[in-house]
Amino acid sequence: MIERRMLLRAGLGAAAGGLALGRARAEAEPYVLGTLFPMAGPNAEYGTIFTEGAQLALTHLAADKLLSRQVVLKAEDSQGTPQGGAVGMSKLVNVDHALYVLIGFTGVSKAAAPIGTRAKVVMVNGGGVGPDLAGLSPYYWNVIPLASAEVSRIAPYLVAKGWKRVALIYMDDPFGNGLRKSMQTDLPKAGGEIAGLFAITPAEQQFSALAAKVRDAKPDVVYFASYGAQQAQIIKQLRDNGIDQQLVTYSGALIPSVRSLPQAEGLIFTVQTAPWSATDPVTRRFLADWQATHKELPSVYHQNYYNAVRLFGLLAHGLEQQGKPVDGDSLRAELLRVRRFALVGGEGTFDDLGDLSVPIDIETLKGGQPVKLD
Amino acid sequence: MTAYLLNLAQLAAIFGLLAASLNVLVGYGGIFSVAHAVFFGFGAYAGAQIALNVTPDVLLVSAAGGLVAGVLSLALALPALRVRGEYFVVASLGLQMVATTAFTEAEPVTGGLGGLVGIPPPQLLGFSLASPWAFLAVCLAALFGGLAVMRLLMRGSFGRSLMALRDSESAAEAFGKNVALLKTLAVALGCTIAGVAGGLFALQMAFVNVESFTLDQSVLVLAMVIVGGTGTLAGPLVGTLLLLLLPAALSFLPGIPPTEIGAVQQAIYGLAMALLMIFRPAGLAGRAQGKR
Amino acid sequence: MLLAQLLISGIQTGLLYALTAAGFALIFGATRIFHFAHGAAYALAGYGFVFAVRAGWSWPLAALLATVLAVGFGLFMDAFVYRPIQRHTGSFFTVFVAAFGVVIVVQSGIEIGFGRAFVAVTSPLTRASAVLPGLYLARAFWIALAAAGVLFGALGLFLARTRTGIALRALAENPDLLRAYGLSARRLSALAFALGSALAVPGAVLGAATTGLSPSVASHVMLVSLAASVVGGIGSLRGAAAGGLVLGIAENLVVSVLDTQWSEAAGFVVLFAFILFRPRGIFGAALAR
Structure with a gap:
């Protein structure tokens, strides 16, 4: 069950504070899972996708009768912003008493993590890719490869293609700065160099001057790290203003507004390998049930949040078997004890930081469709 | 729910104080500033730095907020x-x-955009x-203290x-007042006073970033003052309550797709602002038209 | 070459700012109303244009729809928002909040209708090609130049030579005198709003083709128009045009020394400096105090 809470738009955010309708603990002590996704505003489409994956996993958990108690989902709107994240996380922790929170977005995570850590609430990320999300807190785990992994995958590929001078356009926020740092270490290591660094902000819309500066740096290839609809603006205006070099980015580009843009044809990006051909029973069941209702292939985000909820089920099941209480500390101990879990995409292994390692592909856009390159 | x-x-008390402080400029001084969120921000950042690095004592945090905002108000x-x-x-x-x-x-x-995170829970002289009850009491004390000071000053020769x-x-x-x-x-x-409100805000949110101090926020505070009624003591409070509660109430509207609720709320909020100004230009708590 | 390139894009941006700001200045000059919702006329025109092009209309027809929308919005604001407020001695503050409310309504309406993502129309006109080594120019630049030249020329002639144009300029100075001459101040003010709003259309149409539009474009345009008319001198058409050009160029040139996130702020530093040191603006005669 989902309890929707709505906040107002970002500009009103501060005043909104906690203007969501709250409800204290319900029923007879179910396990409360929280979601902290953008549910309104420019990033709302991400929130919908994330929630769908988690919901399917909840259905499966209930059908399997894996746990002795009911599991309920409480939703808070993060608005995709650090402030929305801090407010929403406080509410999930203090009002809803969630013990396991699904989270996405880098800025949101960084603002919410201290609050969750203080309350020893486990936070699982399946959408944000900022490199410093690794080891953000002992209670903060990732089931998605982070941009640092995407950068170390693409850097040698670029150099091998003969594109040694890379112009880097990056968002001046926790996500973008983290990606920039990864690029600054990985690219020289692979034998390339940074031809120029160009910071942008989320609200920016005019990139003609930026294009002039990028062109002036004479790069072999242009890498940009932004998110949401701004990516389409960047691509269009770079192309319009005479940047003919190859454009490269990370997995965030896989959204409709980019894919439908004519100028995005040939864009190269990295993305976690989709496991739809895997033959293990967990993946097959996820895929079959997903396609039965949605009539199309799931996205990797669906997969990640399904895995996040499934992971909770497996951990709590293990703890119940051992007669231990289910809380942040015991969940973390159980994760580090077991390490290997049967998840969608096959067996997954977590490292000491609580991060799942996932293989990454290099793909390109052909006629709006992603095509594997390497 | 509690x-x-x-x-x-708590937020209503903090924003009430903020709106009342803007009222000194707009309502009494005729200084029509759309930059009030900037000083709220100066106070919040200063307060947050004190709370993070020195002590989360409410008195010190709000004093630092007020001081920094007051000094920078020369801008x-x-x-x-x-x-x-x-x-x-x-x-x-x-x-x-x-x-x-x-x-x-x-x-x-x-x-930056990532903001200052992990501001510790507030204290007062070691307690x-x-x-939340205790902090609400502090916020209310600040609000009524601030209102009392303003009332005193505005009734006096300065006001x-x-x-x-x-x-x-x-x-x-011509009467020999020193205008400057x-x-x-x-x-x-x-x-x-806006800076003091900012310090409280930092403690209340346990997190500050630039999103709270944008033009939108300045306009919201300004709307609180004008909708409530400029130059009156109660006006900013009425406006604050209305503009904070209206969106909360609107979130109960049935029959709107969830992704559109934000936009619909905004539209109603904007419409209310425009209609109110057309039909009740002196504000809700303001006197009848023509004699501001 | 970087400087030359930035100057070129500054001029292109600035010309469009100039037209929009001139519309704002025309309205203010004639009616003494600070039309804060001017940006909403721009947004409506831009989105109307995108809508029509997507529906398969030809560009001239789509531009016509954009003009109709902008003018209609201007007339609506004049008749149903500003006039009722001014009837009961509404102050400058009241006008500000009411107009801001309308901007919010328009912005959310666009969000509901078009989504929050940016929209753009694709056209070969915006594709730049090298005219000199390292200097790129799109045909959109010449269009902006031509549109600004023709419109400013026509507007200048209209205001200087025709009876209505002269009356429009006199409206703010002495409405009573106009009445004595048998001219309706009411109709002249509607005319000012119609013309002023129409001046936002070229910027909106070219904006839709070059940078794309987003629902928040209304507030950005409002800020730019305000800033440009102050830099130029409030109420002066020539000043607003020059101010728009200065802002556009400043926004782009600053990128040669600072990162792009400072470009909008740079425009406002220029503005702030003008207010402090030359509040009359470049051409303005009206004194601030």
Whole structure:
């Protein structure tokens, strides 16, 4: 069950504070899972996708009768912003008493993590890719490869293609700065160099001057790290203003507004390998049930949040078997004890930081469709 | 639900104080600033730094917030002394835009877009204020303390001179009022109180970033003052309650797709602002038209 | 070459700012109303244009729809928002909040209708090609130049030579005198709003083709128009045009020394400096105090 809470738009955010309708603990002590996704505003489409994956996993958990108690989902709107994240996380922790929170977005995570850590609430990320999300807190785990992994995958590929001078356009926020740092270490290591660094902000819309500066740096290839609809603006205006070099980015580009843009044809990006051909029973069941209702292939985000909820089920099941209480500390101990879990995409292994390692592909856009390159 | 209501009440008290402080400028001084969120922001960042690095004591945090905002309010007083009316609005608009960028870029102090996280729970003289009831009491005390100070000052000779200035600058000058001093004091007073509200805000949210100090926030606070009624003590409070509660109430609207609720709320909020100004230009708590 | 390139894009941006700001200045000059919702006329025109092009209309027809929308919005604001407020001695503050409310309504309406993502129309006109080594120019630049030249020329002639144009300029100075001459101040003010709003259309159409539009474009345009008319001198058409050009160029040139996130702020630093040191603006005669 989902309890929707709505906040107002970002500009009103501060005043909104906690203007969501709250409800204290319900029923007879179910396990409360929280979601902290953008549910309104420019990033709302991400929130919908994330929630769908988690919901399917909840259905499966209930059908399997894996746990002795009911599991309920409480939703808070993060608005995709650090402030929305801090407010929403406080509410999930203090009002809803969630013990396991699904989270996405880098800025949101960084603002919410201290609050969750203080309350020893486990936070699982399946959408944000900022490199410093690794080891953000002992209670903060990732089931998605982070941009640092995407950068170390693409850097040698670029150099091998003969594109040694890379112009880097990056968002001046926790996500973008983290990606920039990864690029600054990985690219020289692979034998390339940074031809120029160009910071942008989320609200920016005019990139003609930026294009002039990028062109002036004479790069072999242009890498940009932004998110949401701004990516389409960047691509269009770079192309319009005479940047003919190859454009490269990370997995965030896989959204409709980019894919439908004519100028995005040939864009190269990295993305976690989709496991739809895997033959293990967990993946097959996820895929079959997903396609039965949605009539199309799931996205990797669906997969990640399904895995996040499934992971909770497996951990709590293990703890119940051992007669231990289910809380942040015991969940973390159980994760580090077991390490290997049967998840969608096959067996997954977590490292000491609580991060799942996932293989990454290099793909390109052909006629709006992603095509594997390497 | 209680926790939620308490949270709302704390925010209402903080924003009430903020709106009342803007009222000193707009309502009594006739200084029409759309940069008030900047000083709220100065206070919040200063308060957050004190809480993170020194102590989360409410008194110290809000004093630091008020001090920093008060000192920096000269940035606003300067144009206020030189130009009037439309020109000043545009000047404060410019200040707001530049400050937003500066807040975003001054990462060592403000944390940039990522903000300052992990502000510890507030204390008062060594006692913990982690309980929402206790912190609400502090917020209310600050609100009513601030209102009392403003009432005292506005009823006194300072307030009367200020209002004379608002109604006719040349007449006030002719009566030998020191226009520059009066304006500077009004700006400093309003911005200092805004800074205090900012310090409380930092403690309340346990997190600050630039999103809370944008032009949208300035306009929201301004709307609180004007919708409530400028130049009255109760006006800003009425406006604050209305503009904070209206969106909360609107979230109960049935039959709207969830992704559109934000936009529909906004539309109703904007419409309410416009209609109110057309049909009740003096504000809800304001006197009848024509005799501001 | 970088400087030359930035100057070129500054001029292109600035010309469009100039037209929009001139519309704002025309309205203010004639009616003494600070039309804060001017940006909403721009947004409506831009989105109307995108809508029509997507529906398969030809560009001239789509531009016509954009003009109709902008003018209609201007007339609506004049008749149903500003006039009722001014009837009961509404102050400058009241006008500001009411107009801001309308901007919010328009912005959310666009969000509901078009989504929050940016929209753009694709056209070969915006594709730049090298005219000199390292200097790129799109045909959109010449269109902006031509549109600004033709419109400013026509507007200048209209205001200087025709009876209505002269009356429009006199409206703010002495409405009573106009009445004595048998001219309706009411109709002249409607005319000012119609013309002023129409001046936002070229910027909106070219904006839709070059940078794309987003729902928040209304507030950005409002800020720019305000800033440009102050830099130029409030109420002066020539001043607003020059102010728009200065802002556009400043926004782009600053990129040669600072990162792009400072470009909007740079425009406002220029503005702030003008207010402090030359509040009359470049051409303005009206004194601030």
